[in-house]
Amino acid sequence: MTGYEPPTALPRALLERDDMRAAIAAHDFGAVFSLARSEAGISYSKIAAECDVKPERVGALARGQGSVTTFEKIARIADALRIPGWMLGLAPRGWEAATSSGRMPGVSERGALGDTGPVGGGVRRRELLKATGAAGLVTGLPELARPTVGRRIGQDFPDRMRKRTARLRRLDDVLGGGDTYRVYLGEYHATKALMRESSYAEETGRELFSVLAEQAQQAGWAAFDGGLHAEATSLYEASYVAAVEAGDSALSGNALAFLAYQTVSGDHHGGVEIASRSCSTAGSTAPPGVRALLYERLAWAYAVAGLATETERALSAAEEAFSEAKGTWKPDWAAWADENELRIMSGRCWAELHRPLRAVPLLEAALAQYDDTHARDKSLYLSWLADSYLNAREVEQAAAVTGRALELCDGVASVRPRKRLAPVLRRLGEHRELPAVAEVLDKARAA
Template identity: 65%
Template sequence: MRRREFFKASAGAGLAVGLPELAPLEAGPRIGRDLPVQLRMRTERLRRLDDILGGGDTYRVYLGEYQATKAVLRDGSYTDETGRSLLSVLAEQAQQAGWAAFDAGKSSDARSLYEASHLAATDAGDRVLAGNALAFLAYQQTSVNPQAGIDMAIESCRTAGAEAPSGVRALLHERLAWAYAVAGLASQTEQALRSAEDALSENDGLPQPDWAAWVDSRELQIMTGRCWTELRRPIRAVPVLESALARFDDAHARDKSLYLSCLATSCLAAGEVEQAATITTQVLELSAGVASVRPRQRIAPVLQELSAHRAVPAVAEAMDMAGV
């Protein structure tokens, strides 16, 4: 009970107050080709924060990095080649800041940053990053207008092109699969998932960008389970999600709680009320104090359905922890 009350108190008190601003890299009036390399390496290191923290913690840091690079582009002097490299870094930073904004519930800020990223990547001639910016926009658009989300996800794959690194193509086809799933299009979802799997199985020898390095077979399993959950196919979704999540570290609390919420949804769709309630309790425990709005948003429909089964002890525990 003490642990349960601690989680409630920490979530209510808003323990996630954000990280302090970081000291920017020094840049003189004449920018050399080494600065974009340093900025990209710094961006890669800071991206690791997203593995363990929510967007409410990281948004200000990522936005500060984006704004600092924007100031370098505005005020510095550099060659055309260096300028394109800086624009590519800027596009990458805008995507990271946009993702944190989305995770923190700042949808308008996220959309603006994704659009800025697409513009910067296009100006830099970086088709792969431009395609990923469109994929982010599609992911955000899907819940509002599924067809628009599908159209944008298709465009993201087309923009990145068949020559994009295999990990990038897998990531973009995963997001296309999700757009199809939200629209209820099962056969198209399956085809997009197969395309993602085919891309992952390739050994194209191309360097994979750091922002797509997390896409692997386990991630594809999770997306497959999420898609089948969205399509209300629990018999397909549950074993895939259970297998993938058995190897998922609790240290990645936000992501694991999000994926567990899909498992809870599918268990409930299969009529397994007690199992769904037990998983819901896990979601609430893992996400307590995490500065992300998404775990609670995803588990809310499950809690609403579980409320009809309060007599089941596991349900009562979950409802008590949720404070509903």
């Protein structure tokens, strides 16, 4: 492909424009196509032919309908429009070394996350990160430049990538999936491309598959949190395949736990089956912290299915695993699960099973230790507390908790808090004659 210059190659001046850079960084290919036509005179039909996309699909994307998420299609667009790989979170494309348009002055090939200097056209690293929604926190995290590597990957490289993945995972502590999805998806695609285009020893390959599985899970979680359920399912399934290839049973079990968590809301029994399989896949040799996490997810699946006895049994298994976990190692992807998270999950389970006398004390005690900076998660957990207060006929207390949840989730790029609060607000609507309830309903409408 290096000797061919496609008719859809974007002019360097257009690639350097702020609006084009922002669209590329956000993987907003509809905006990219629209700018290509309006600013460079490249027709949609030419774009469709070079990108192997139906012309009507190109037009729909340009109108803001749909998105492009598969690696293969993103790579095809990069090659057709001659978009350097770093701008999309990909490894350098094969044609970049053979053409001067593959490199732009003053731009590091490490990618948006790794570029610390000024970028051509006056766009700086922070502005590119704003396009992905994660600017503020990413710029505060150290050593986020994607490690460089030659065509032969050394045995130390997977560990470096795992540490990078762990640092980026911290974005999820304070940002919603609408902000982080493109960041995590870009990481996953870049690693996938690197594995396809490089050589490495067998053991290094297994470690790379393990990193890839972690990245797919994180991208899937962000997709789920942002309401992109089909994309989440696809990424979780890809993660499971990669984890199996890596021979990492704990990570394979976690991929299934993610699938179960997504499935359970629409298919209660299907969710229970997948969650049970996640525990058996990880097995008794998994680190106790991992087993605790998977048993938590199993308890939730049982609770949503209305199985109280099984829920209590799974919560007990999680508690026992946590007691074993003290002072032991667990992977970073399971590090967020601790005893306080178990209290929250227990409270959520009992709230789901309409047991307010058990749910309220657990949720109140756990949330008292939960910092407001974790706004998305805290607002979600408050929704179950409000639900439990309603079940206990403490309507005004439910209204106060709901109002707090609404304040926390305001501006958070996640669909889940408002979705969870919707049925609570409907139930509160039955008591709109109470001033406290009327106030929170007005707040919800204003939001």
